Amino acid sequence: MHPSSTIHPKPPKRGNKYRSRLAASLVLSLLLTTASGCSTKDTASESDSHSSSKSGKTIELQNVSYDPTRELYVEYNQAFQKYWQDKTGDLVQIKQSHGGSGKQARSVIDGQKADVVTLALGYDIQAIQEAGFIQEGWQQEFADNSAPYTSTIVLLVRKGNPKQIKDWNDLIRDDVSVITPNPKTSGGARWNYLAAWGYALKHNNQEEEKAKEFVKALFKRVPVLDSGARGSTTTFVEREIGDVLISWENEAFLAINELGKDKFEIVVPTLSILAEPPVAVIDKNAEAKGTAEVATAYLTYLYSEEAQEIVAKHYYRPRSKEVVNKYKNTFPAVELLTIDQDFGGWSEAQNKHFADGGIFDQIYTGQ
Amino acid sequence: MHPFEGKAKANSAGSSLPYGAGRTTVQAVTSESQAVRRLLIGIMLIFIVLMLILPLAAVFSQALKKGAEVAALAWTDPDAWAAIRLTLATALVVVPLNAIFGLSAAWCITKFSFRGKGLLSSLIDIPFSVSPVIAGFIFILLFGAHGWFGPLLDAHGWQIIFSWPGIILGTLFVTFPFVARELIPLMQAQGIQEEEAAITLGATGWKLFTRITLPNIKWGLLYGLVICNARAMGEFGAVSVVSGHIRGVTNTMPLHIEILYHEYQFSAAFAVASLLVLLACLTLVLQYWLDRKRQVH
Structure with a gap:
């Protein structure tokens, strides 16, 4: 044991006292700052209401x-x-x-x-x-x-479109790496998936088996499935993974504006989906x-x-006809599927494609 | 048993060397060749540079990438200020509460013997073994709209989850063992002789605590508080679950940093991050100083 603490010679004891006073005042000042922190918050909100x-x-x-x-x-x-x-x-x-x-x-x-x-x-x-x-x-x-606004799904590619990506069918090419988030967790990813599905149906006489093969081939090209749309955008633009990002139109514009017009460009596919x-x-x-x-x-x-x-x-497609007209160069007209007419509404699309054991599970775990 | 046990014990009395160390030659410790030693030291240094120094340097360089003005702007942004205030306020509520709890628990476990002592001691460690995310969900299950106490809280118009009480609860849960874990080994090593002596001399409980126990453990206690504070300010998982992420209201610094990062404001994100790192460095300095104090006393 410490002999000094039992004997208590005088000088160190005084030192101890001083130090314990120091410690006490430290604790006290901590508490005081908490209290004052709270009170400043209160007065701040009060003054807000007073001013108005x-x-x-x-x-x-x-x-x-x-x-x-x-x-x-x-x-x-x-x-x-x-x-x-x-x-x-x-x-x-x-x-x-x-x-x-x-x-x-x-x-x-x-x-x-x-x-x-x-x-x-x-x-x-x-x-x-x-x-x-x-x-x-x-x-x-x-x-x-x-x-009150809509958006659609577009393809964001690197400047100059080095892989010559023009439409959905380019995404299943062997030399193309695709970035999209996980449809199980991300709302945006479900729109991406359904747009690809709709394209495949249209080009295969509405045969579901062919569409299944198409989305399966597409997800084979995906090296990283992020959990959200922002995460995927970061993967594509910051980590520079992949040749094409399937993205919300507004998100694609934002990425271009925030991170450099000289780095990316938008490819509007021949068919997409109306996101509401x-x-x-x-x-x-x-x-x-x-x-x-x-x-x-x-x-x-x-x-x-x-x-x-x-x-x-902010690159959402407006509902107002006048505003749409004014911005028609920003938002090119594109053939759009809708969730209600082409997929029987969200509940049906959800159950068929994204529920446990649904088509996405079948094609993704079946890889 | 070893034939030289008695002798070795006598030899090593008063020194901290393990018994028998005196008889083995000094070479035994450093019998590895120069090359092996350099290699091992080199590996350690490389690891420290790669895992600790480089990432920290990266945080500061990213923060200042777009110039000091951008960093300063990120610090003075009202939402950032709200996050800093909330983080500090949370720490200032949580740390004293954990001090009281940690002291009582350590006192109880080390100075008394009772049934279930081992159980109590392991219960304190639960927050260490439970993932912070689960800690967050625990509070949603308790106080969420569909939780056990949800309807009761709703009836009184009280908001715990997605408001500051939830953030404090989450942080409290996660930082719960720090003070107690720091004090228990220390108080166990000190034993109860001094307290017993004080009692025989007629000291009251309070006098005993303030004159004997507290002075003995104060550096250990402060050390525990510093670590507890560091974790309280940095906690992400549990707080993320219960915060609701309302800008300028329920975002703490770690949450604010994540949001900035996801909004392409990389410089701003790292500016706020470097502030958090600076707070951590301050903690480190305090910790170092306390550690030396503790060893002296």
Whole structure:
């Protein structure tokens, strides 16, 4: 044992006392900073509400969205905030959360207090409805199947298109390596898969066996299956793996703009699929928080001319005819399949292709 | 038994050498050839450079790739500030709570004997063996909308998951064993003689704790707190599950870094990452200093 601690000679003892006082004051200051940290947060939010209390109240709105919409909603939220303040005098503060569409839906089901969701697939919103948070008929609540913007699936290739990739059938060539996320976990990947499936059906007289062979050959060309669309884009652009990325059109444009126009170019295939990322008010949460009115207005305003311009600027295809016309050079016309007419809706497509034991499992594990 | 046991014991009394070490020649320790020794040392150095120094250097060089202004902008961004504040606040709540818990647990386990002591001791280690992701899901199962206490919380309008209480709970769970694990071996080695002596001299429980136990373990305790703090600030898995990722509200620094990275803001991501690394380095310096203190006392 330490003899010094039992004898306690005087000088070190004084030192000990000093040190323990030091330790105590350390702990105290830690606690104080915690307390002051909390109080500054409180005063901050108070001052926010004070500054706006002249004209109206402050409303907080939570928008749970999917990955690639971040830039779009940063700009749209500012536009809506201004619109709503001019109209009612109230200040809306919109809090954003982004992540994989399926994961985000799961969080809302588990109790995340979203007022609105703006997700990648109707299927994910359907799941929230089935958990009892949204009233039935949400897809008819807003215009155009509650999808204020659309997108489609395109091919992103390296500058100069060195592998001469023109269409879906080039993706199954032996010398081409394809990047796409995992359809089991990624909403975007399901659109990718279905677009390829639709192309194969069309070029094989609607024979399903041929289509199966085609997507099987395509997924044989995929060296990495990331779990989400953003992950795949990073694999393709940052890690420089693969010759072609199957991607959302808006995501492809974003990659080009963020990471260099001299590095990539977009190839629009002869046939693609109309992706309708829908929006919905989470009725249960909005009613409990008293935000139903502003939440509905928030989603309705997405169809306004101003919002549609923002939508086009962020490379989503707008619904408004005028805005579509204005941006027709950005968004070339392409033959588009739709999930409802060509695949019998999301539930059917999901069960047939992506459920456990579905076609994707058969072709992917069968490799 | 060894014939020289008694003699060896006598020889090594007062020294920390293992018994018998005095009789073997010094060569025994370094009998390997010069080449082998250099090779082994070389392997270690290469490993340290590749696995520790290079990655850290990469973080800082990436952060400053687009210039110091971009890095500074990333630090002063309101969402980044909110993440930094949340991370520090979480650590400041979690560390004192774990100090109290760790002290009580170590005190209980090392100073008393009772049935189930071994069980209690292994229970403390559960957070070490359970993946942080599972820790996160545990709290969703308990406090989520469809969890055990979900309806109760809902009725009162209380939010735990996808809000800061969930983040604190997740971090608390993951960092739970750090202080106790640091203190238990130390207090076990110190034994209970000093406490017993104090009691025979009439010390009360509080006096005993503040005058005998605490001074004996204070450097070990502070060391445990520093490690606990490092982990609390860096925790990703459990927090990611319960956070809800609401920008400027429930994102901690590690989550904010991941988001920036996925948004192609690589420089910003590494700028915030380097801030976290700097905090870790600060922890390291503190740890080093405490370690020396502890060895002196």
